[in-house]
Amino acid sequence: MEFADLVRRRRMTRDFLADPIGDSVLERVFEAARRVPSAGNAQGCDLVVLNGPAETTRYWDAALPASRRETFRWKGLLVCPVLVTVWADPAAYVARYAEADKQRTGLGAGSDAWSTPYWIVDASFAAMALQYAAIDEGLGVLFFGMFDHAPSVAAALGVPAGHEPIGTLAIGWPDPGGSESPGASAGRPRRPMFDDGKAPVSMNPLVHRGRYRG
Ligand SMILES: Cc1cc2nc3c(=O)[nH]c(=O)nc-3n(C[C@H](O)[C@H](O)[C@H](O)COP(=O)(O)O)c2cc1C
Structure with missing residues (x-):
């Protein structure tokens, strides 16, 4: 893969x-x-x-x-x-x-x-x-x-x-017929990669360019 x-x-x-x-x-x-x-x-x-x-x-x-x-x-x-x-x-x-x-x-x-x-x-x-x-x-x-x-x-x-x-x-091996309920945390969105001005202020970006922004 x-x-x-x-x-x-x-x-x-x-x-x-x-x-x-x-x-x-x-x-x-x-x-x-x-x-x-x-x-x-x-x-x-x-x-x-x-x-x-x-x-x-x-x-x-x-x-x-x-x-x-x-x-x-x-x-x-x-x-x-x-x-x-x-x-x-x-x-x-x-x-x-x-x-x-x-x-x-x-x-x-x-x-x-x-x-x-x-x-x-x-x-x-x-x-x-x-x-x-x-x-x-x-x-x-x-x-x-x-x-x-x-x-x-x-x-x-x-x-x-x-x-x-x-x-x-x-x-x-994953059960293709499984009725898996997602983990309690799985619905949390991924953090944005950069501060591009579009992400909600509450979502700290993963990559801080030049210095920490939080
Ligand atoms: C250090 C660590 C501990 C975790 N402990 C549990 C756990 O005890 N039970 C569980 O169901 N999932 C556990 N998880 C899975 C996380 O909930 C899961 O990785 C996260 O919600 C993101 O979902 P994804 O891995 O499917 O992308 C753990 C993950 C990590 C990295």
């Missing part, structure tokens, strides 16, 4: 078929995450992948109690065949920046020394790359937060202490 089409077509999917995803398709998707840039080439992102209902159930058991599934708004999400949980490892960055070539940055002193937590930046890049690669395969994706369930998900999946949750990606 042309990249411009990919960017335009990317929307979150919340209604999936239960059909499995072939290993070679999944490997191409994961390869996109392996190729993202990372600060100091620290590569401190981990993906814990749950493939098939026997594994995805372990996620839902930790994140969505059975009593709440009856009334859950997006039933087509619960059948999604693959869940990818994305984690960032601050210790990998602190260790990398304590190495000789990075010592002058002072960032090897500890995660508190970082004004921008690059482990979050890099793992978010990986999550985005996964989304585009999956959509390029004809798959649908939903990125969603773990919120206060992150500790129970981490425990259920054996994620080492210190790893920070980025979110979960549901990846599966």
Whole structure:
């Protein structure tokens, strides 16, 4: 798919078929995450992948109690065949920046020394790359937060202490007959690109030319 089409077509999917995803398709998707840039080439992102209902159930058991599934708004999400949980490892960055070539940055002193937590930046890049690669395969994706369930998900999946949750990606074939109700936020208009005098004053443009206008 042309990249411009990919960017335009990317929307979150919340209604999936239960059909499995072939290993070679999944490997191409994961390869996109392996190729993202990372600060100091620290590569401190981990993906814990749950493939098939026997594994995805372990996620839902930790994140969505059975009593709440009856009334859950997006039933087509619960059948999604693959869940990818994305984690960032601050210790990998602190260790990398304590190495000789990075010592002058002072960032090897500890995660508190970082004004921008690059482990979050890099793992978010990986999550985005996964989304585009999956959509390029004809798959649908939903990125969603773990919120206060992150500790129970981490425990259920054996994620080492210190790893920070980025979110979960549901990846599966979109259900063409799904009755997906859009996400609560989906109706918000995209911000204008520039301040061209036409956009409502309340809509701050994305691109501020020369200096911030807000
Ligand atoms: C960091 C992040 C967290 C999100 N969390 C959720 C979520 O918990 N539940 C959900 O249904 N959608 C979630 N979304 C999806 C957004 O609601 C969605 O991207 C936004 O409304 C724009 O719609 P679109 O992606 O279809 O263009 C999240 C997206 C991001 C980037």
